[in-house]
Amino acid sequence: MPTRTILAASGLVLAAVIAGAPFVLNEGILRLATECLLLLTMAQMWNLLAGYAGLVSLGHQVFIAFGAYALFLTSGWLEVTPIWVLPVAPVVAAVVAAIIAVPLFRLREAYFSIAMWVFAEIIGAFTMKSQAVGGTSGLPLPTSKLIDFDWFEPTMFWLAGALTLGTIAALYKLMISSFGLGLMSVRDNDLAAMSVGVDVRHNRFVAFVLSAAGCGLAGALSFMGNLYIAPLAAFDVNWSVYMMFIVIIGGIGTLEGPILGVIIFFGLRELMTGPLGLSGGWYLVGLGVIAVIVMMVAPRGIWPALRDRLGIRLLDVQRTSPRPAVVLPSASQQIAG
Amino acid sequence: MAPLLRVNGLSKRFGEIVVADAVSFKLARGECLGVIGPNGAGKSSLLNLIVGLVTADGGSIMLDGAEITGLPPHRRARMGLGRAFQIPQPFPHLSVYENALVAASYGAGLHGEAASSWTMEVLQRTGLEAKADKLAGALPLIDRKRLEFAKALASKPALILLDEIAAGLTEPEVERLVAIIRTVKADHAIIWIEHIPHALRAVSDRILVLNFGRKVLEGPPADVMDSAVVREIYMGLKADGVA
Known part of the structure; x- marks a missing residue:
């Protein structure tokens, strides 16, 4: 399909731009760009949940914090470069989301939003009390000595760029799939969606877990860039x-x-x-x-x-109707007659 | 032939208000049951109970021999219930084609080519083919009503539930809609709530009268419409829309 080809080509061009940018831009601009890309990923994840599943979360910082703390702690225990333990961040955030979904999904609308916020505050308060994770003063990245600082900013930028492009590509693929059609139907009208067989609760659950995982990974990258994590910043x-x-x-x-x-x-x-x-x-x-x-x-x-x-x-996700390629028999008969 | 739908002693109350009071009836494939009753008689609530948007306090609903009383709405839709809402419920930011495709994909469980060709067939039958790629939110009322019917039909239901689908339409539009409904009657069971007696008479095999959530009468359209009970219930309400 031509649209898909254009999108794929644009993706490749963007990937090339991201690959080359660190050789052109100075560190300050690079850091700003990294911040933009990570916040874009987080916003896409928040949008997946609010825009497509109708759940407005005011506590998404908890997934950022879980992802970031998971990265800092695991990297310290295993004593490896933080980049290699990045996959832990989305997994931990997703598991937390899957567990808290059970009580939270009993709540609707504003109650869900507030409950998410309260949950984030509670975990934040626990973190501040708990010395094992650094308490109020937080943690430095224990394995920062393993990082090659000549390449640190470019690497962060590349990771953030790859994550953003990957997220948008994945969301695009998701939206043109039949699961995505279900998500969009729930976005538009959940009553009508369940009435034609869409499992609204299951859709919400999947969106919630994916959204948490994406925020966990973006949050881990964000605090890895700071080389330091403190609860007030993470649970903000x-x-x-x-x-x-x-x-x-x-x-x-x-x-x-x-x-x-x-x-x-x-x-x-x-x-x-x-x-x-x-x-x-x-x-x-x-x-x-x-x-x-x-x-x-x-x-x-x-x-x-x-x-x-x-x-x-x-990023057009609309499905066009299949038009009959051949002239309908009745029409051709009319022409013949 | 065993009935497709068997409703037995269905009851529901919201506090003091009784919306269904031990309602029982049966419906076979190829049959159309018209439902009438004054405002607040529990007609829409009966449909909500059948599709699962409201859970019953008592009684049972059997579809094709399987108990569906406690199942969530999406499971019932997949098992063969298709509903057209009184107030059209389109997916406004999706196209007409996509609206029906949701029902074909989820309700009927179709994929790929099978889903898209079935969706187009439904749009052809409901006269929406030319508007397939228009956004559903931009449709005029008659087309939104048609789309309600198309969504219900696209989920390949055994039982179609129509809630005042002809309300608010002009007389020629009502006739076109009745014609469309007739075409699907042979291989579906239909429950149709409507305030337009001649439309209901044209398609229904039986009419069920509800009042205060209770089944007052059930029988052939002509008998029911002419009965003293219906005249009494509708007294003062019967002035409009009578053929």
Whole structure:
């Protein structure tokens, strides 16, 4: 299919750009780019859950923290370079999600959102009390001496780039699959979805576990880049706030929305704290104002509004109906007659 | 022939309000049961109980010999229940084709080529083929009603439940819809709630009258419509839409 070919080609071009970027960009910009990519992955994961399964989580920081702590602790126990233990992060986050889904899925709407937040706060409080994981002061990355610091920033950037491209490609594949059709039906109307045979609860569970795993991996990478983890940073509710902001202004329930949201999010931050020379507080005010305006003018986010007005389709997941390739018998008879 | 659907002593109350009071009836394949009753008589609640959106307090529902009383809605849909809602429930950001494809994939369990060709057949039969790639959220009322029927049909149901599918349509539109429903009647069982007597008469084999959640009467359309009970229940309500 031509669309798929174009997407595959764009993916390859992006991969090449990501591969080459560290040789061109300086470390500061590279670090910023890494941060953007990781937050984009997290936002995509939050969107998978909120946009496609209708579950708004205010406690997604708990999966970031679980992933990051899992990486720091496992890397310390095994005494290997943290990169090699990265796969532990999504697995731990996914297992935690699968377990807490049992009680949390009894709650709906706002109750679920708040329960997620409370759960994150409880785990955060335990972490601060527990000296085995460093308590309030946190942990340095125990195996940082094994890292080759000449290549550290480029490697982080490459990992973040690979994770982002991989996430978007995987989500795209998911959405064009029949499971994805089920997810989109639940996004649009869960009552109608269950009435035609979609197992809404199962869909929610899968989305929740995948979303947790992705955030766990992105969180592990993020704190690995800092070489240090502390509970106040890991369990910060702002993680969820940023993900939510990016998804809501960009376009909830679309794959392109979070990409646009991340560009606005970081663009605004760099503009306000850089050229405009405003303090960090003003930047948050700016974000809030934009969020309110977008919610009032385009409640489903900027991307869907742009798409409908300009007719552009980027990561098009719509299935077109199969048109009959041959002329229908009745029509040909009419022509013959 | 054993009935496809056997409802026995079905009961449900919400606090003081009784929406189903020991309702029992049977329905065979190829049969259409019309359901009438005043507003709040428990007609939509009866459908909700059958499809599993509401769980019964008592009684049983058997589909093709299997007990489905406690099953969740998606399991019942896969076992052969297709429902068209009173207020159309499309997937607004999916195309018409995708809307029906969800039902073909999940309800009927079809994949790939089989799913897409069956979906197109359903859209042809419901007159939506030309709008297959339009977004469902942008459809006018008649097409949203057709899409409700298409979604129900695409899940390859044994039993189709129609909830006021003709309500709000113009007379020619009602006739077209009735014609579509007639085409599927032979190989499906149908339960049809409607306030338009002539539409119901045209398709139903029997009519069941509900009032305060209780089955008041069941019988051939002509007998039921002319009965004293129905006249009494509908007194003052019967002025509109009577043929």
